[in-house]
Amino acid sequence: MSADPHDTTATQLAWVAVDWGSSNLRAWALDAQGEVLARGRSGRGMLSLTADDYEAELLRVIGGWLPASGTLEVLICGMAGARQGWREAAYLPLPARLDDLARGAVAPAVSDPRLKIRLLPGLSQSGEAFDVMRGEETQLAGLCQATPRVSGLACLPGTHAKWARLEAGSVTRFTTCLTGELYGLLAQQSVLRHSLGHSPGEDDLNDPGCRQAFVTAVAEINSAPQTFSARLFGLRAADLLDAPLPQGSARGAQLAARLSGLTIGLELAGMADELEHEACITLIGNDLLCTRYALALETLGHTSRHLDGETAVLAGLALARATLSRASGA
Amino acid sequence: MSADPHDTTATQLAWVAVDWGSSNLRAWALDAQGEVLARGRSGRGMLSLTADDYEAELLRVIGGWLPASGTLEVLICGMAGARQGWREAAYLPLPARLDDLARGAVAPAVSDPRLKIRLLPGLSQSGEAFDVMRGEETQLAGLCQATPRVSGLACLPGTHAKWARLEAGSVTRFTTCLTGELYGLLAQQSVLRHSLGHSPGEDDLNDPGCRQAFVTAVAEINSAPQTFSARLFGLRAADLLDAPLPQGSARGAQLAARLSGLTIGLELAGMADELEHEACITLIGNDLLCTRYALALETLGHTSRHLDGETAVLAGLALARATLSRASGA
Numbered sequence: 001m002s003a004d005p006h007d008t009t010a011t012q013l014a015w016v017a018v019d020w021g022s023s024n025l026r027a028w029a030l031d032a033q034g035e036v037l038a039r040g041r042s043g044r045g046m047l048s049l050t051a052d053d054y055e056a057e058l059l060r061v062i063g064g065w066l067p068a069s070g071t072l073e074v075l076i077c078g079m080a081g082a083r084q085g086w087r088e089a090a091y092l093p094l095p096a097r098l099d100d101l102a103r104g105a106v107a108p109a110v111s112d113p114r115l116k117i118r119l120l121p122g123l124s125q126s127g128e129a130f131d132v133m134r135g136e137e138t139q140l141a142g143l144c145q146a147t148p149r150v151s152g153l154a155c156l157p158g159t160h161a162k163w164a165r166l167e168a169g170s171v172t173r174f175t176t177c178l179t180g181e182l183y184g185l186l187a188q189q190s191v192l193r194h195s196l197g198h199s200p201g202e203d204d205l206n207d208p209g210c211r212q213a214f215v216t217a218v219a220e221i222n223s224a225p226q227t228f229s230a231r232l233f234g235l236r237a238a239d240l241l242d243a244p245l246p247q248g249s250a251r252g253a254q255l256a257a258r259l260s261g262l263t264i265g266l267e268l269a270g271m272a273d274e275l276e277h278e279a280c281i282t283l284i285g286n287d288l289l290c291t292r293y294a295l296a297l298e299t300l301g302h303t304s305r306h307l308d309g310e311t312a313v314l315a316g317l318a319l320a321r322a323t324l325s326r327a328s329g330a
Numbered sequence: 331m332s333a334d335p336h337d338t339t340a341t342q343l344a345w346v347a348v349d350w351g352s353s354n355l356r357a358w359a360l361d362a363q364g365e366v367l368a369r370g371r372s373g374r375g376m377l378s379l380t381a382d383d384y385e386a387e388l389l390r391v392i393g394g395w396l397p398a399s400g401t402l403e404v405l406i407c408g409m410a411g412a413r414q415g416w417r418e419a420a421y422l423p424l425p426a427r428l429d430d431l432a433r434g435a436v437a438p439a440v441s442d443p444r445l446k447i448r449l450l451p452g453l454s455q456s457g458e459a460f461d462v463m464r465g466e467e468t469q470l471a472g473l474c475q476a477t478p479r480v481s482g483l484a485c486l487p488g489t490h491a492k493w494a495r496l497e498a499g500s501v502t503r504f505t506t507c508l509t510g511e512l513y514g515l516l517a518q519q520s521v522l523r524h525s526l527g528h529s530p531g532e533d534d535l536n537d538p539g540c541r542q543a544f545v546t547a548v549a550e551i552n553s554a555p556q557t558f559s560a561r562l563f564g565l566r567a568a569d570l571l572d573a574p575l576p577q578g579s580a581r582g583a584q585l586a587a588r589l590s591g592l593t594i595g596l597e598l599a600g601m602a603d604e605l606e607h608e609a610c611i612t613l614i615g616n617d618l619l620c621t622r623y624a625l626a627l628e629t630l631g632h633t634s635r636h637l638d639g640e641t642a643v644l645a646g647l648a649l650a651r652a653t654l655s656r657a658s659g660a
Contacts, residue, residue, distance in 0.1 A: 091571075129560075130567040160521070160563055176567065177559035178520065185515040190508065191490070225556035226599035229507035230459075233490055237460040237506065241421075269556035 013037060015073040016062055017317040020080035021135055022046050025057070026310075029065050034318050038065065046079035054086040055110050058117075071116040075317050075324070078135035081106070081119035091124035091132060095170040098141040099148065101316075102323040120320055123171055131176050135313075136162045139284050142315035143307070144169055153274055154282040156309075157289040159184070163271055175274075177267040186232065187259060195239035196259065197252025205295060210257035212246040214292075217261025218268065218299045225269040231262055264296045275302055285309045343367060345403040346392055347647040350410035351465055352376045355387070356640075359395045364648050368395065376409035384416040385440050388447075401446045405647050405654070408465035411436070411449035421454035421462060425500045428471040429478065431646075432653040450650055453501055461506050465643075466492045469614050472645030473637070474499055483604055484612040486639075487619040489514070493601055505604075507597040516562065517589060525569035526589065527582025535625060539576040540587035544622075546576075547591025548598065548629045555599040561592055594626045605632055615639040 014032040018025060023045040029038040040061040049057060058074070059066075066072050081089035087108040092101070104121030122134030136156045143150045149169040156162040159180040165173045186192050204210045221228060235255050238245070245254050268275070275281070281297060281304040283290040294304045342361040349356045353375040359368040370391040379387060388404070389396075396402050411419035417438035422431070434451030452464030466486045473480045479499040486492040489510040495503045516522050534540045551558060565585050568575070575584050598605070605611070611627060611634040613620040624634045 124567075124571055126571060126573070130564055130571050130573045132567045132570050175560045176563040178516075178522075178562040179559050181520050182516075182559060182562070185519055186508075186512075189515055189519060190511050192508075224600075225558070226596065226602065228555070228558060228600070229509050229512060229593070229597045230505045230600050232508040232512070233506040234460055237455075237462045240462050241454055241456060241460050243456070243460045263559070266556065267559045270554075270558070270560050272556065 013065060013067075013072070015075065015321060016065060017314055017321075018058070018062075018074060018076040018078075018080075019135060019138070019313045019317075020045060020076050020078045020085075022079050023048070025061065025078075025080075027058075027062050028314060029062070030314075030318075034314065036314070040065075046082055046085050049085075051086055054080060054108070055112065055115070058115075059112065066112075066114050069114075071114050073321070074115060074117045075105075075120065075321050076117065077120040077138035077313065077317060077320075081121060082134055085119075087119060089119045089121035091122050091134075092137075094123060094125050094174075095167070095172045096123050096137070097170045098137070098144050098150070098166070098316075099169060099319055100323060101137060101141055102320040102327065105320070105324065118324065120317075123174070125174060129173075129175065131174055133162055133164075133174060133176065136164070136284075137171065138316035138320065139309060139312040140164055140166065140171060140316065141319050142284075142312035143282065144319055145315040152280070152282060153278045154284060155271075155293060155304075156284045157293045158285060161267060163274060165274065175271065177270065179263050179267045183260060183263045186263070187256060190232075192232065192235055192255075192259065195236050195252065196256040197250055197254075204253060204257055205292065207253065209246040209254050211295075213254040214257040214261040215295065215299050216246075217258045218265035218296045221262045221265035222269045222272075222300055225266055228262065228266050232259075235259060260292065261296070264293065265299075268296055268300060275300070279303065280305055282307060284312045343395060343397075343402070345405065345651060346395060347644055347651075348388070348392075348404060348406040348408075348410075349465060349468070349643045349647075350375060350406050350408040350415075352409045353378070355391065355408075355410075357388075357392050358644060359392070360644075360648075364644065366644070370395075376412055376415050379415075381416055384410060384438070385442065385445070388445075389442065396442075396444050399444075401444050403651070404445060404447045405435075405450065405651050406447065407450040407468035407643065407647060407650075411451060412464055415449075417449060419449045419451040421452050421464075422467075424453060424455050424504075425497070425502045426453050426467070427500045428467070428474050428480070428496070428646075429499060429649055430653060431467060431471055432650040432657065435650070435654065448654065450647075453504070455504060459503075459505065461504055463492050463494075463504060463506065466494070466614075467501065468646035468650065469639060469642040470494055470496065470501060470646065471649050472614075472642035473612065474649055475645040482610070482612060483608045484614060485601075485623060485634075486614045487623045488615060491597060493604060495604065505601065507600065509593050509597045513590060513593045516593070517586060520562075522562065522565055522585075522589065525566050525582065526586040527580055527584075534583060534587055535622065537583065539584050541625075542576040543584040544587040544591040545625065545629050547588045548595035548626045551592050551595035552599045552602075552630055555596055558592065558596050562589075565589060590622065591626070594623065595629075598626055598630055605630070609633065610635055612637060614642045 012031040017028045027040040089106045105118040125131040161177045344362040347358045357370040419436045435448040455461040491507045
């Protein structure tokens with residue numbers, strides 16, 4: 001999985017960035033300028049690891065990058081820093097400065113003396129709406145690369161989509177929606193699975209019928225979010241009764257697009273207050289999902305821009321590393 | 331499973347009523363006055379049977395009730411009449427008279443000459459909101475026993491909860507909500523399962539903390555249904571951050587009660603137009619679930635009454651049988 005950056009770039013390797021989530025890890029070998037020298041990944045995340053497993057799993061992925069002598073700095077964000085992870089990096093409370101996430105970093109004990117590891121903390125919100133994030137705060141910090149005291153509304157679509165209000169480089173509040181998980185459960189486990197085609201793929205929004213089904217669903221649920229539960233069963237009934245659907249694609253694919261529109265549209269309806277006066281929402285994540293969210297936002301009259309998720313997390317980890325270096329007087 | 335009514339009541343057995351759903355069947359041996367002589371049940375429903383399996387499965391449950399000679403009338407409602415069931419009894423369109431469900435009954439072919447079987451149809455709704463029901467229409471017909479030209483709003487809670495508008499003994503419109511299935515998926519399969527205690531049990535609403543958590547959730551989601559997706563993740567965050575909860579019971583049980591309140595409350599929010607001027611809603615089903623719905627309705631200022639589900643389906647099947655008897659000139 002991991003190319004050996006020492007082959008040609010040994011002298012260039014400066015540090016390793018890792019995004020270690022619930023179900024996988026991604027690692028990047030970086031030079032001092034932040035250029036990616038090599039990539040590694042693994043399908044083992046917090047859900048399948050105990051605290052004692054982390055070092056070995058990390059070495060399996062980045063072991064080839066380690067110097068023969070000396071130490072290698074490894075900076076990790078995500079669920080590896082959860083209470084059930086490698087070692088807990090306690091949540092930072094809001095408001096939280098994005099250029100100062102490193103103040104909550106912790107160093108897990110390691111056996112290999114060449115590893116110098118830091119785990120970044122997540123953010124927590126208490127008060128009216130309890131909420132937590134781990135990993136997304138580092139992607140948000142990536143926004144500070146271009147705009148150090150960034151303000152605005154950012155959305156990170158995913159299994160648990162995050163919406164964050166940024167003010168002068170700090171996160172001041174955020175909301176997590178269970179949207180992606182809800183979609184997955186309904187599409188794959190509920191009675192609706194009998195009526196749906198494959199899950200929305202790369203290009204389902206290029207199909208005119210799917211696109212129309214998605215857009216219509218977003219608009220419908222946004223104007224009547226209370227009908228969510230009834231509209232879900234309506235998908236099944238529409239299939240059983242051969243209800244007319246937009247032209248252009250298979251019924252199952254259109255119903256899947258409609259379900260996607262209902263779940264994302266419900267999320268957007270819930271964010272209406274945040275969206276109201278926002279000139280441009282920043283979407284952070286993979287192309288496929290961000291394109292889907294951009295279309296949903298556009299349907300409701302909102303403009304968005306897209307920042308690639310890998311770019312964001314690497315910029316955020318680099319920012320945290322710079323803070324750590326300054327703090328240690330390096 | 332099935333006591334033999336011939337032991338002491340052979341001469342009294344008049345017919346057999348069956349409610350055969352997606353995942354089980356319930357059968358009743360009845361005398362001419364509708365008294366239950368014996369009960370039978372099986373855990374095999376439409377989802378685990380092919381058309382060829384039905385007769386054998388029915389005989390396994392009611393075989394002991396069959397007369398040595400002559401025929402036994404068996405009237406069946408539910409998913410056994412679906413396209414994927416024993417034989418399709420096509421949906422009746424709305425408006426549908428509840429005292430005339432039998433006009434859509436079909437007789438599946440059988441090998442045992444003693445069986446005289448009829449499958450009742452379901453109801454379908456097209457136009458603005460496509461919807462279907464199978465089985466619940468027979469419980470609704472049971473309301474006609476006390477009030478032949480019944481009017482009002484009835485709710486049948488369950489995996490797929492049904493709300494039906496009744497006018498002068500007919501169903502004029504209805505809505506299905508995926509509420510029960512949504513609750514089950516979220517409680518058992520989503521990330522929330524890590525934070526929830528056992529599913530709401532017989533007496534969780536007797537616990538003051540659970541009751542308060544349930545009632546609060548119903549009211550919250552009713553006034554802001556668009557926040558459903560965010561409030562779901564909020565359950566998880568409240569657990570991770572040890573958020574304060576009402577006193578009186580374990581955190582997991584209270585979070586389960588809150589999830590139940592959120593899903594039922596979202597359903598009720600969607601039915602607000604139907605509920606608005608309704609003096610008393612009729613709840614049909616088992617005690618546990620109807621008590622839960624009654625409390626949710628009460629929270630929003632609505633009055634309800636309860637009709638036991640078994641009583642309802644038996645009365646509905648008896649009404650359909652009377653129609654069939656008249657039609658055949660018996």
